[in-house]
Amino acid sequence: MRPFFLVFLLASFVPQSLVIAENNAREIQSQQSITNRSITMPTWSDWKRVLFLQDYNTRIVILGTTLLGMSAGMVGSFALLRKRALMGDALSHATLPGIAIAFIVATTLGLDGKSLPVLLVGAALSGLMGIATILLIRNLTRLKEDAALGIVLSVFFGAGIALLGIVQQMETGHAAGLESFIYGKTASMVASDAWLIGSAGMTCMLISILLFKELTLLCFDEGFADSRGFPVVFLDMMLMGLVVVVTIIGLQAVGLILMISLLVIPPAAARFWTEKMVNMTIVAIVLGALSSMIGSAMSAIFPNLPSGAMIVLVSTAMFLFSMVFGIPRGILIRKLRRHELNTKINRQHLLRGIYEYLEARGLLNEKQKLESMQVPIDAVFQMRSWSRPKLKKIIKRAQLEQLVELVHENQMQLTEAGLKEAIRLVHEHRLWELYLITYADVAPSKVDQDADAIEHVLEPEVISELESLLIQQTSEGVLQSPHTIDIDRNKTNSQNPHARRLR
Amino acid sequence: MSGLEQWNWSLDGWIIAAGILCAVSSALLGNFLVLRKMSMLGDAITHAILPGLAAAFFLSDSRSSIPMFAGAVLAGILTALFTEWIRSFGKVDEGASMGVVFTSLFALGLVMIVQAADHVDLDPGCVLYGAIELTPLDTILISGWEIPRVVVVLSVVLLVNLLFVVLFLKELKLSSFDPALATTTGFNATLIHYTLMTLVAVTAVASFETVGNILVVAMFVVPPAAAYMLTDRLVRMIVLSVILAIIAAVLGHISAMTVPRWFGFQSTSTAGMMAVAAGLLFIIAALFAPRHGIIVVFVRRQILAWKILAEDIIALMYRIEERDPQLKPDAAYLREILFSSPLPTDWSLHFLARHGQVIDSNGTYELTETGRDRARQLVRSHRLWEHYLVEHAGMSAENIHKQAEQLEHFTDRQLREKLNKDTLDTDQDPHGRPIPPEDERG
Numbered sequence: 001m002r003p004f005f006l007v008f009l010l011a012s013f014v015p016q017s018l019v020i021a022e023n024n025a026r027e028i029q030s031q032q033s034i035t036n037r038s039i040t041m042p043t044w045s046d047w048k049r050v051l052f053l054q055d056y057n058t059r060i061v062i063l064g065t066t067l068l069g070m071s072a073g074m075v076g077s078f079a080l081l082r083k084r085a086l087m088g089d090a091l092s093h094a095t096l097p098g099i100a101i102a103f104i105v106a107t108t109l110g111l112d113g114k115s116l117p118v119l120l121v122g123a124a125l126s127g128l129m130g131i132a133t134i135l136l137i138r139n140l141t142r143l144k145e146d147a148a149l150g151i152v153l154s155v156f157f158g159a160g161i162a163l164l165g166i167v168q169q170m171e172t173g174h175a176a177g178l179e180s181f182i183y184g185k186t187a188s189m190v191a192s193d194a195w196l197i198g199s200a201g202m203t204c205m206l207i208s209i210l211l212f213k214e215l216t217l218l219c220f221d222e223g224f225a226d227s228r229g230f231p232v233v234f235l236d237m238m239l240m241g242l243v244v245v246v247t248i249i250g251l252q253a254v255g256l257i258l259m260i261s262l263l264v265i266p267p268a269a270a271r272f273w274t275e276k277m278v279n280m281t282i283v284a285i286v287l288g289a290l291s292s293m294i295g296s297a298m299s300a301i302f303p304n305l306p307s308g309a310m311i312v313l314v315s316t317a318m319f320l321f322s323m324v325f326g327i328p329r330g331i332l333i334r335k336l337r338r339h340e341l342n343t344k345i346n347r348q349h350l351l352r353g354i355y356e357y358l359e360a361r362g363l364l365n366e367k368q369k370l371e372s373m374q375v376p377i378d379a380v381f382q383m384r385s386w387s388r389p390k391l392k393k394i395i396k397r398a399q400l401e402q403l404v405e406l407v408h409e410n411q412m413q414l415t416e417a418g419l420k421e422a423i424r425l426v427h428e429h430r431l432w433e434l435y436l437i438t439y440a441d442v443a444p445s446k447v448d449q450d451a452d453a454i455e456h457v458l459e460p461e462v463i464s465e466l467e468s469l470l471i472q473q474t475s476e477g478v479l480q481s482p483h484t485i486d487i488d489r490n491k492t493n494s495q496n497p498h499a500r501r502l503r
Numbered sequence: 504m505s506g507l508e509q510w511n512w513s514l515d516g517w518i519i520a521a522g523i524l525c526a527v528s529s530a531l532l533g534n535f536l537v538l539r540k541m542s543m544l545g546d547a548i549t550h551a552i553l554p555g556l557a558a559a560f561f562l563s564d565s566r567s568s569i570p571m572f573a574g575a576v577l578a579g580i581l582t583a584l585f586t587e588w589i590r591s592f593g594k595v596d597e598g599a600s601m602g603v604v605f606t607s608l609f610a611l612g613l614v615m616i617v618q619a620a621d622h623v624d625l626d627p628g629c630v631l632y633g634a635i636e637l638t639p640l641d642t643i644l645i646s647g648w649e650i651p652r653v654v655v656v657l658s659v660v661l662l663v664n665l666l667f668v669v670l671f672l673k674e675l676k677l678s679s680f681d682p683a684l685a686t687t688t689g690f691n692a693t694l695i696h697y698t699l700m701t702l703v704a705v706t707a708v709a710s711f712e713t714v715g716n717i718l719v720v721a722m723f724v725v726p727p728a729a730a731y732m733l734t735d736r737l738v739r740m741i742v743l744s745v746i747l748a749i750i751a752a753v754l755g756h757i758s759a760m761t762v763p764r765w766f767g768f769q770s771t772s773t774a775g776m777m778a779v780a781a782g783l784l785f786i787i788a789a790l791f792a793p794r795h796g797i798i799v800v801f802v803r804r805q806i807l808a809w810k811i812l813a814e815d816i817i818a819l820m821y822r823i824e825e826r827d828p829q830l831k832p833d834a835a836y837l838r839e840i841l842f843s844s845p846l847p848t849d850w851s852l853h854f855l856a857r858h859g860q861v862i863d864s865n866g867t868y869e870l871t872e873t874g875r876d877r878a879r880q881l882v883r884s885h886r887l888w889e890h891y892l893v894e895h896a897g898m899s900a901e902n903i904h905k906q907a908e909q910l911e912h913f914t915d916r917q918l919r920e921k922l923n924k925d926t927l928d929t930d931q932d933p934h935g936r937p938i939p940p941e942d943e944r945g
Contacts, residue, residue: 085599086543140797141789143537147728150542151785154721158778161718165771166763261606268599306617312610319603323593331592 096160098126553612579704
């Protein structure tokens with residue numbers, strides 16, 4: 001009994017060990033040294049063969065995986081937005097016992113246990129059972145979704161492994177065909193596989209398109225959809241059913257573990273490029289198709305690269321690119337926008353600071369010349385918690401924008417445009433302060449900070465609305481400040497830590 | 504044909520020992536994964552270990568365990584880091600970012616392994632095989648004893664995990680339930696998080712060679728989830744999860760030997776059956792747990808529903824008497840007004856009759872003295888609540904009925920008195936119906 005274990009267990013455990021085990025067997029046959037192995041560069045004819053789809057088999061593989069990528073991208077978009085991204089993972093693991101049982105039952109009945117439809121039916125049934133179990137655990141117990149997923153995924157997979165152990169012992173045995181479900185056998189895809197994937201995938205896409213509005217509503221606002229009389233439960237089941245179908249047809253192509261990536265990565269990448277559901281779905285379909293195409297083409301050109309894994313890696317590269325460069329939700333654009341906002345805020349703080357300084361000293365008089373309104377940089381420096389180099393930078397930028405002029409090293413003055421802008425800013429700031437005091441019951445002593453937080457993002461319409469709301473107070477040019485302006489703040493409190501350090 | 508006649512302590516004993524060590528060390532950490540709603544991170548980490556193994560193999564050019572162990576653990580920690588990174592910088596939902604990270608790492612590992620395909624010479628003693636049955640074959644000598652290497656490794660891991668859980672119980676508890684509070688009270692929740700992740704990775708790698716990667720997830724998640732169904736206290740949950748893990752391991756191995764024989768096959772994978780056994784334990788716990796079990800919760804709800812229906816019936820009969828003392832309602836009449844189904848109504852009426860609250864006279868029903876007393880209290884609660892809701896919650900008179908309908912069943916005499924005191928002294932509810940007195944004479 002023990003030696004028997006040794007043989008079949010190596011082939012039936014974790015996917016990883018499966019590969020290793022297989023390779024290990026191969027290793028025994030060909031003892032190669034570690035150094036003489038590398039990716040062999042393809043010849044020009046190899047490139048041509050793949051790029052122009054001259055090879056029948058390549059054509060089939062690329063067509064099949066592309067269709068799969070498209071349907072997974074579409075269905076995955078809904079699954080992602082419904083926060084069911086990992087459902088595909090649990091589901092694909094849950095298919096294993098079904099596959100094994102289907103094989104056992106079919107073989108016992110004298111049928112061909114390895115026929116694809118039989119195995120797919122088994123996979124679908126146990127996948128659906130897995131989903132039902134997840135939903136039951138989530139709804140009937142105090143456990144949350146993550147635990148439900150973990151339990152179903154691991155217990156079903158464990159049962160599958162145990163059953164595969166039995167399959168190995170059957171006379172028609174060795175589950176050689178079965179493990180392709182764990183790994184995928186992209187390279188050996190035949191026309192009928194591609195047809196199966198194509199027709200099932202297209203059906204899924206068609207259903208998603210027909211139910212597009214309903215599914216979108218389900219993803220974004222389940223409660224609203226329910227109150228509108230949409231059959232929420234039915235739609236949820238429908239979505240899950242679509243995920244099941246796509247996952248199962250994908251098992252064959254890219255394998256159990258990697259199928260989830262096709263469902264998750266392209267939609268997650270698409271999310272960085274758009275705010276709209278329709279656009280997101282389209283981008284996800286395109287990305288799914290592209291990564292499948294490029295991935296399987298690469299594996300066709302470089303025979304040492306497994307296609308399932310290559311498809312995943314290509315889509316990962318697309319994901320990373322999207323995450324960094326995506327517009328409007330990528331990291332770079334968000335950083336840039338934040339930077340722009342900060343620049344704007346700093347400029348506004350500078351101008352308002354100058355204005356308030358002038359106002360407090362009584363230097364402000366429109367008939368007077370700008371030259372008489374000089375402000376020492378130190379005075380502005382003390383008004384806010386900015387560091388000296390930063391203030392220098394802000395002033396430099398304001399100089400470039402011709403809002404401020406440096407008179408000499410420590411003395412600056414506003415330009416014509418700068419004064420105008422400063423007046424506008426102060427006006428808006430005080431308008432908002434007044435609004436907060438009048439309508440939001442904010443104490444005058446606190447209102448400065450509150451207004452500070454929001455005035456930079458006020459739209460012109462809001463400003464005019466505020467003006468009309470507070471019309472009686474705004475009859476003259478610039479509003480009076482509703483609180484005393486302390487231009488020398490750090491005398492009373494330590495507003496500026498840098499200033500204190502400098503003393 | 505039980506299969507147990509082949510039991511051999513020197514083989515099966517070690518297999519069970521390895522299973523128990525692996526299950527317990529996983530379950531210890533798993534409690535915190537389940538509580539932090541991070542169960543799937545265990546899954547992600549075990550998948551993502553692959554490139555770490557491959558990279559360590561390429562770099563060290565050897566198949567010795569230590570670099571591989573280090574590589575795998577590093578990859579596991581990177582998974583947690585990347586997931587967090589993509590979630591926070593990319594603003595991607597946690598599940599999705601996890602999915603992206605671990606499938607990508609897994610694919611990367613696969614490509615690397617395939618590159619090494621023809622020269623990877625990994626023997627069964629190496630970290631990759633999930634073959635618990637091989638445990639007794641690979642032994643090392645420790646002070647004259649031949650002990651399986653796996654058992655030694657797992658014992659060390661168990662010890663480390665145990666120390667971590669015992670020493671940092673307070674910190675783990677706080678950072679699991681309230682990370683914000685944990686940070687403000689001065690210790691580093693992030694540090695605890697990544698220590699936990701590191702240990703998860705270490706445990707996963709160490710268990711990997713015993714039970715295989717998905718089955719590590721089973722040991723991480725299932726026993727703690729079952730324990731969570733059984734108790735509300737953290738320490739009890741940890742102890743229970745350890746006990747369940749041990750049972751799952753023992754049961755798993757025994758059933759792997761025996762169950763297939765019932766169908767005329769030989770024994771099957773112990774690791775697989777361990778997961779199945781853990782699953783069965785979970786089902787039992789989820790169904791029959793004393794407080795949170797599905798059955799108990801269901802029965803409790805059913806009883807409450809019946810109790811409420813019975814109360815609704817007598818309150819309705821009181822109202823009917825109030826309007827038309829001559830009208831003697833039958834079951835169908837009551838059902839129609841209460842929108843209830845026939846069977847529960849009949850049951851409730853039967854129950855009420857047996858407890859002397861209604862009298863059944865040839866199909867029509869009448870309140871008894873005790874029934875009327877109780878009904879009056881219910882109606883009084885209802886109308887006092889209506890009154891209170893209009894007065895204090897500012898609700899309009901049209902909307903209050905439903906709310907009062909729910910509240911009346913949970914209102915006792917004391918609360919009624921308080922309501923009466925808090926509302927204006929009136930004997931009419933907002934709909935103009937009289938509020939009945941607490942006692943018949945009062």
